[in-house]
Amino acid sequence: MxxxxxxxxxxxxxxxxxxxxxxxxxxxxxxxxxxxxxxxxxxxxxxxxxxxxxxxxxxxxxxxxxxxxxxxxxxxxxxxxxxxxxxxxxxxxxxxxPVVLGLQKRIKEKYITRANANAQIVIFGKKGHAEVNGLLGQTNESAIVIENKEEIESLDFSHDISLFSQTTKPLNDFQEICELIKSRMKDGANFKFYDTICRQVSNRVPNMHKFARKHDLIIFIAGEKSSNGKVLFAECEKHNPNSHLIHHPDQLNPKWVKDNITIGICGATSTPMWQMEAVAQKILKLIP
Ligand code: SF4
Missing domain, CATH: 3.40.50.11270 (Rossmann fold)
Incomplete structure (x- = not known):
């Protein structure tokens, strides 16, 4: 069973x-x-x-x-x-x-107190994402948004750089970008970085690994536009290749549900518990 x-x-x-x-x-x-x-x-x-x-x-x-x-x-x-x-x-x-408001405040302060007009405020995040737009607005749209390590090439390493992160980005990607920028800075230019990743997402990662390994099948529920959903699902997949991302209970494929397996249901920080419960009910009816 x-x-x-x-x-x-x-x-x-x-x-x-x-x-x-x-x-x-x-x-x-x-x-x-x-x-x-x-x-x-x-x-x-x-x-x-x-x-x-x-x-x-x-x-x-x-x-x-x-x-x-x-x-x-x-x-x-x-x-x-x-x-x-x-x-x-x-x-x-x-x-x-409140976590996002705190980050907005920090970026605004950095913008107001920056040493000179050449100092760059950089946000590691998704261009066009609502949170990133809110952060950009704190700098009069002057901050530079980078989506990945390749995009650090757009920065001027001969001038000061302050790096912040969108709250839902993966911690290890942020750390890697920090190291890369640090290694490229020219003499006389300062580099400061601020780990502004929300622990509501990153703290879930080790648990997600454990949970994914514990089960034969993982059903991960998240909306199509959820950034942290993509991040957390990728973490599940790393530890259990038999993981499936669904956006709606109707996307559950009955063929995934086999006899004598354990099935784990998890989701993003934007997935309400009632949706996971609804999927669990659906699965229970499919169990051979
Ligand atoms: S993940 Fe949730 S708690 Fe964390 S900053 Fe975003 S909305 Fe706030």
Missing amino acids: SKVEIDKQSGCCFGVEKAIKKAEEELQKGGTLYCLGDIVHNNIEVERLTRMGLVTVNHEQFKELKNVRVLLRAHGEPPSTYEIAKQNNIELIDASC
Whole structure:
């Protein structure tokens, strides 16, 4: 008889949980509640909140709104969003994650106190990602975003460099980039790096390895746009090649579920526990 286990350390991180709770509370008050961008990189959860009345708008649509309530999700926003809200009499329900707000503050301080205009503020992150856009806004869009170690070639090693990271990037990639930049710095230029990776993601990695090794089959649930979902799934795959990433319970392939195996279910920091439970129920019905 096959067995199913849900990873107890999976499920939404506190930042995402807080944003979802805030949305639910505000929706209960009645009236229209807008959300700037998908509240979480998980379509099923977005659909659930949409059914409760949440209206998702993009940044272009946001500019057209007036006299309404808008929720800001955990990823945080650049200062321009707060300015638009002020001009258009928009009440902001700010559910930005405190960890992201802390990082925004640090980058802003670095931008204000940088030694000269040639000093570079570098963000290791995904170009166009909402959190990265919020960080860029703290530097008047002047920071340089690098997505991988190859892109350090765009930096000027003869001038100061301060390196930060998007909260959900893999720690070992960040450390490797730090070492590479350090080795390239020219005399007289300073290099400072700040490990700003959120431990809600990186602390899950060792557990994910253990969990993946423990089971014959791993079902990993994450939204298509979830950055940390991609990172954590890759960690699962390293330790269990029989790992499958699904975005929806319907993507579960019945052929994966065999007799006398152990099946582990886990997910990203944007995957609510109820979705893992729903997949577990589906698997239990498929067990031969
Ligand atoms: S992963 Fe960390 S920084 Fe990002 S929302 Fe969750 S708690 Fe906040």
